[in-house]
Amino acid sequence: MQLEQLMYFIQGFAGGFGTKPVCPSCASQQAEGIDRKYFHQLLRCTNCGLLFRFPRETERDMVRFYQTGYQQSGLTTDLPDDETLATLMTSNFVGTAKDFTRFIDLFGVLSIAPGARVLDFGANWGYGMHQFQNAGFSVTGFEVSVPRAAFGEKLGLKIHTIWSNVVSASPFDVAFSAHVLEHTPDPAEAIKRQISVLKPGGYLIAVFPHGSPIYRDSDFEGFHKLWGRVHPVLPTVEFLTNTLPSSNCFIGALTDADLKRIASWNGTSKFIGDTTRSELLVVFRA
Numbered sequence: 001m002q003l004e005q006l007m008y009f010i011q012g013f014a015g016g017f018g019t020k021p022v023c024p025s026c027a028s029q030q031a032e033g034i035d036r037k038y039f040h041q042l043l044r045c046t047n048c049g050l051l052f053r054f055p056r057e058t059e060r061d062m063v064r065f066y067q068t069g070y071q072q073s074g075l076t077t078d079l080p081d082d083e084t085l086a087t088l089m090t091s092n093f094v095g096t097a098k099d100f101t102r103f104i105d106l107f108g109v110l111s112i113a114p115g116a117r118v119l120d121f122g123a124n125w126g127y128g129m130h131q132f133q134n135a136g137f138s139v140t141g142f143e144v145s146v147p148r149a150a151f152g153e154k155l156g157l158k159i160h161t162i163w164s165n166v167v168s169a170s171p172f173d174v175a176f177s178a179h180v181l182e183h184t185p186d187p188a189e190a191i192k193r194q195i196s197v198l199k200p201g202g203y204l205i206a207v208f209p210h211g212s213p214i215y216r217d218s219d220f221e222g223f224h225k226l227w228g229r230v231h232p233v234l235p236t237v238e239f240l241t242n243t244l245p246s247s248n249c250f251i252g253a254l255t256d257a258d259l260k261r262i263a264s265w266n267g268t269s270k271f272i273g274d275t276t277r278s279e280l281l282v283v284f285r286a
Ligand SMILES: [Zn+2]
Pocket: 023, 024, 025, 026, 027, 028, 045, 046, 047, 048, 049, 050
């Protein structure tokens, strides 16, 4: 067992004594149990609908974890060597786990034209920014991990690690994030932050694993694997409905059927598409 894993296990055992679970997004102390792994519980905030792990680490511990402790197989945390990077850049990441074609197709469906200003929120080491740039968008990146943001220089990218620099570069036509919200200490704050730097009529676009009942009832085993050390929170449809500042949103999945629904969505009312899959898509119009 690695030290980080052992610390997590001990935190689960010791962290629950004498502390009450508090929702990381709305600070409510009203919660119900949804799932359990050894000493850690997954709770649902009965006020805002967020699913969150208890006990959990402080925001400061989380930021530290994302500098060096965070490991996932594949291109998420394994930084490619120079030769691999050159090949990936030449092939524009097509066919890899970091292929952004489906997101760029979604931009097309939403008539977000080349030249639009895009914020990649949680840009990691820049593979998405590279693809957005190649598709003609003007991209700004933000990443909490300083070493991974610095790696972006190898791709010719400047990735911000200080939020005020992103604010200085705003406003944006799109604030985009892929598999980021489930890693944040407070996903409501992350959503509000992104909306605050949008132009009027701009889009917040996010994809992430979720814990809505319609999905977890259909695939509890899959859902059970989604939360834990690396994913301390799971947003739900209920949480999004409570958190987004207005009902101008599409909540569904990045499927062909939902892309067709988005094409006919008017952008000014709430539309719920396919929420039965492990990955949820939200498109919010500011
Ligand atoms: Zn809450």
